[in-house]
Amino acid sequence: MTWGCLSLLGLAASTCGRGGPGVVAYTSVDQVVSEPIFRTFEAQSGVAVHAVFDTEETKSTGVLNRLLAEAQSPRADVFWSGDPVRPFILIARGLVEPYVSPNAAGIPAPFKASDGAWTGFAARARILLVNTRRVAAADRPASIRDLASPRWKGQAAMANPLFGTTTIHMAALFTAWGDEPARAFLHEVKANDVRIASSNGEVKRLVASGEVAFGLTDTDDAAEAVKDGAPVAVVYPDQDALGTLVLPTAVVLIKGGPHPESGRRLVDALLAPVTEQRMAESAAHMPLRGGLTAGTDVRGLDRVRAMQVDYASVASAMERIQPFLREWVGL
Amino acid sequence: MGRALTSRTQQQLLVGIAALVLLGAGFLPLVLAALELPLAGVQGLAHARAALAAPATWTLLVRSLALAASVTGLALALGVPLAALLAKTDVGGRQAAFLVHAFPMFLPPFLLALGWFHLLGRRGLLGTEATSRLLFSFAGVVLVLALAFTPVVTSLVALALRGIDPSLEEAARIVAGPRRVVTRILLPLAWPAAALSALVVFALAFSELGVPMFLRVRSYPAAVFARLGGVEYAPGEAFGLVVPLLAVALGLLGCERWLAARRSFPVLGPRQRGTVPLPLGAWKGPAGAIVWALAAVSVLPIAGLALRASAGGFAGVPAWIGASLTNSIVCAGVAATIIAALGLIVGHALARGRRGAHLLDAAGVLAFVTPAAVLGVGLISLWNRPATRVVYGSLAIIIIGDVARYGVVGVRTMAGAVAQGPVEHEQLAAVVGAGFARRLFRIVVPLHRLGLASAWLLAFIFCLRDLETAVLFYPPGREPLPVRIFTLEANGPESVVAALAVVQVALTAIIVAAGATLLRRAQRA
Numbered sequence: 001m002t003w004g005c006l007s008l009l010g011l012a013a014s015t016c017g018r019g020g021p022g023v024v025a026y027t028s029v030d031q032v033v034s035e036p037i038f039r040t041f042e043a044q045s046g047v048a049v050h051a052v053f054d055t056e057e058t059k060s061t062g063v064l065n066r067l068l069a070e071a072q073s074p075r076a077d078v079f080w081s082g083d084p085v086r087p088f089i090l091i092a093r094g095l096v097e098p099y100v101s102p103n104a105a106g107i108p109a110p111f112k113a114s115d116g117a118w119t120g121f122a123a124r125a126r127i128l129l130v131n132t133r134r135v136a137a138a139d140r141p142a143s144i145r146d147l148a149s150p151r152w153k154g155q156a157a158m159a160n161p162l163f164g165t166t167t168i169h170m171a172a173l174f175t176a177w178g179d180e181p182a183r184a185f186l187h188e189v190k191a192n193d194v195r196i197a198s199s200n201g202e203v204k205r206l207v208a209s210g211e212v213a214f215g216l217t218d219t220d221d222a223a224e225a226v227k228d229g230a231p232v233a234v235v236y237p238d239q240d241a242l243g244t245l246v247l248p249t250a251v252v253l254i255k256g257g258p259h260p261e262s263g264r265r266l267v268d269a270l271l272a273p274v275t276e277q278r279m280a281e282s283a284a285h286m287p288l289r290g291g292l293t294a295g296t297d298v299r300g301l302d303r304v305r306a307m308q309v310d311y312a313s314v315a316s317a318m319e320r321i322q323p324f325l326r327e328w329v330g331l
Numbered sequence: 332m333g334r335a336l337t338s339r340t341q342q343q344l345l346v347g348i349a350a351l352v353l354l355g356a357g358f359l360p361l362v363l364a365a366l367e368l369p370l371a372g373v374q375g376l377a378h379a380r381a382a383l384a385a386p387a388t389w390t391l392l393v394r395s396l397a398l399a400a401s402v403t404g405l406a407l408a409l410g411v412p413l414a415a416l417l418a419k420t421d422v423g424g425r426q427a428a429f430l431v432h433a434f435p436m437f438l439p440p441f442l443l444a445l446g447w448f449h450l451l452g453r454r455g456l457l458g459t460e461a462t463s464r465l466l467f468s469f470a471g472v473v474l475v476l477a478l479a480f481t482p483v484v485t486s487l488v489a490l491a492l493r494g495i496d497p498s499l500e501e502a503a504r505i506v507a508g509p510r511r512v513v514t515r516i517l518l519p520l521a522w523p524a525a526a527l528s529a530l531v532v533f534a535l536a537f538s539e540l541g542v543p544m545f546l547r548v549r550s551y552p553a554a555v556f557a558r559l560g561g562v563e564y565a566p567g568e569a570f571g572l573v574v575p576l577l578a579v580a581l582g583l584l585g586c587e588r589w590l591a592a593r594r595s596f597p598v599l600g601p602r603q604r605g606t607v608p609l610p611l612g613a614w615k616g617p618a619g620a621i622v623w624a625l626a627a628v629s630v631l632p633i634a635g636l637a638l639r640a641s642a643g644g645f646a647g648v649p650a651w652i653g654a655s656l657t658n659s660i661v662c663a664g665v666a667a668t669i670i671a672a673l674g675l676i677v678g679h680a681l682a683r684g685r686r687g688a689h690l691l692d693a694a695g696v697l698a699f700v701t702p703a704a705v706l707g708v709g710l711i712s713l714w715n716r717p718a719t720r721v722v723y724g725s726l727a728i729i730i731i732g733d734v735a736r737y738g739v740v741g742v743r744t745m746a747g748a749v750a751q752g753p754v755e756h757e758q759l760a761a762v763v764g765a766g767f768a769r770r771l772f773r774i775v776v777p778l779h780r781l782g783l784a785s786a787w788l789l790a791f792i793f794c795l796r797d798l799e800t801a802v803l804f805y806p807p808g809r810e811p812l813p814v815r816i817f818t819l820e821a822n823g824p825e826s827v828v829a830a831l832a833v834v835q836v837a838l839t840a841i842i843v844a845a846g847a848t849l850l851r852r853a854q855r856a
Contacts, residue, residue: 030822050808053818209453
């Protein structure tokens with residue numbers, strides 16, 4: 001037993017010293033998408049990526065909160081966010097090192113900060129996923145407001161608005177409609193018995209299995225359901241008015257991170273067109289740059305009427321509406 | 332006199348070191364997390380007050396208490412009769428049935444929920460709309476957790492039943508039938524073990540986060556998690572919400588103390604052998620069927636995982652498992668070793684009623700029952716400093732987290748073993764002048780080597796199945812296997828995630844089987 005203990009302690013000690021030159025990346029992009037991209041970067045650069053991934057339930061908030069908790073002594077070099085809004089929380093707290101990557105040149109201005117504080121690429125859209133066995137083509141919901149429509153009472157689902165892209169979507173509605181109309185809408189949604197799923201992935205499961213008629217989720221989740229052969233159709237909501245919310249993933253360099261140079265290299269690699277194309281093909285993200293092609297299960301940006309949003313305002317609204325959302329959820 | 336002083340100094344030194352490790356790992360982070368409350372500022376404090384004043388908070392607390400009570404009631408209803416059948420009757424294949432039934436308690440409950448999902452979800456093997464609705468409901472969470480924790484009741488009660496003095500049972504058999512012997516003699520004698528198991532199950536069910544979240548049932552720990560996981564990072568406010576949890580934890584601790592005053596601690600490992608099983612006669616067949624049916628139900632979710640994994644999932648394991656398996660084994664191994672050492676020193680002190688040992692034990696219990704997320708915030712606050720980066724950035728932080736959360740497992744197991752063993756050897760050694768360290772290592776360790784091995788094994792398994800502690804602060808790129816499964820669960824390939832879960836099951840099975848075999852050999856020796 002003594003030898004066993006000593007061996008284990010030695011093994012633990014050896015792993016403590018492991019790591020060497022590398023880069024620490026925190027990401028709320030799905031692990032199934034981000035990890036292969038990190039592995040490619042490792043193979044091409046020789047720089048090891050030590051990653052922390054988010055769980056689905058706390059998507060975008062688990063690692064974000066870890067970054068906040070570690071603010072006094074940052075451990076991460078790069079935060080690759082699944083959305084363009086949460087980086088503003090870090091920016092507001094002075095935790096970001098602006099960096100204009102040479103690979104950001106082709107990205108349209110609305111999707112990046114001019115000073116390089118954040119740079120977006122490879123977007124998702126917030127869509128309605130409809131079960132085609134439960135809903136005929138002519139009857140499909142067409143607007144986010146259908147969540148509150150009595151016609152769909154008890155037949156729709158959305159993810160917990162305290163987490164993930166759903167929080168941002170709600171904040172975007174508060175920004176676009178104003179506080180009172182948005183509050184009223186959410187109260188109507190609640191009264192309409194919309195099922196609150198633990199995540200967007202769970203919404204996809206509920207719709208794919210037919211437990212609900214439709215649900216509010218992301219394009220990448222929807223594409224998975226389509227790929228799995230589930231009886232679903234994707235509706236880009238509010239194409240005649242408000243528009244569909246488009247959310248690029250965003251990358252930021254953390255101020256005071258332990259490996260700044262490697263961090264910049266990783267940011268460059270993530271923002272390279274080849275990475276965006278890869279995300280379009282393998283992870284159903286919408287490329288932001290011209291000249292790249294969207295995957296088969298997702299529309300390109302040119303075919304979507306996008307909601308006009310200022311991500312900084314949405315970030316501000318997101319913090320402001322937290323107490324209301326918590327009360328709404330019942331926590 | 333000088334010798335006695337030396338002995339006392341040795342004891343104080345060893346207990347002091349153990350206390351330092353135990354409190355440093357578990358209690359100090361909780362204190363630091365608590366400090367977040369006053370540091371939260373006026374707004375944070377106002378939020379905490381508002382959250383505590385909101386009726387919804389208390390409704391949720393009552394709901395979680397009801398959930399834990401339901402799980403406990405069901406686990407007792409299933410586990411006590413099962414323990415009586417397995418420990419005291421001639422039901423067929425009882426050892427094998429016990430192993431099959433008990434095994435799931437060594438797995439993270441959320442893996443079992445995942446297994447049930449693959450069976451009873453709409454697209455599951457046995458799934459219908461009705462089964463899916465049942466699974467994703469309050470009743471579903473109760474059933475999943477009760478089936479996961481019933482083996483805790485079965486194991487503790489069965490061990491207590493086997494530990495009853497055979498002469499009492501034999502005397503009863505002369506004047507009463509098997510049913511009366513069980514209901515009037517054996518079960519009343521084993522009730523403290525049943526009550527203790529109820530407390531353990533209640534605490535586990537009450538603090539469970541993964542299963543209610545996975546099955547979309549709101550719970551109080553989820554509310555605390557929301558304060559840490561929501562966009563508005565508010566550890567101070569989260570700690571405000573933890574106050575009622577601490578009250579519940581202290582209540583549980585008080586109940587346990589009350590029970591402990593009436594009965595010695597339970598201990599892992601058979602203590603009595605050779606008693607003749609009670610003959611069930613004509614009831615042997617039906618009883619066997621019930622026992623095996625319950626055992627089969629216990630492992631059904633594992634079958635669900637295996638079936639899902641068999642659809643091409645195993646091929647993806649090498650690409651997705653990374654170093655998580657090694658991380659799991661290394662962390663659990665080192666943490667279990669430290670926990671067993673702590674258990675030896677503090678558990679011995681607790682069993683012998685030494686001053687301060689009960690406080691250390693209480694601190695350990697608090698770290699065990701407090702939501703892991705709060706402990707995590709405290710650990711980040713304590714260890715994420717430039718001077719301790721080597722610790723925070725390595726597997727050492729997971730080991731510290733494991734020791735903090737599961738230190739009490741070693742303390743309780745060793746306290747149980749020592750309390751039930753003879754004290755005379757130590758007294759004699761002290762009389763002839765043996766110092767404390769000598770008595771501890773030359774008498775207590777050899778005498779209770781089975782207890783020590785059991786403490787190590789239990790701690791290893793607890794650390795191996797841990798998810799909630801490590802998920803908040805695991806070092807970049809060094810996550811243990813349950814964390815990797817959890818982060819991949821929602822969007823990873825379903826069959827690969829199921830295959831990774833099967834790897835966790837297989838690893839646990841190997842460890843449990845090896846440990847049981849070694850314990851049995853040691854017992855025979």
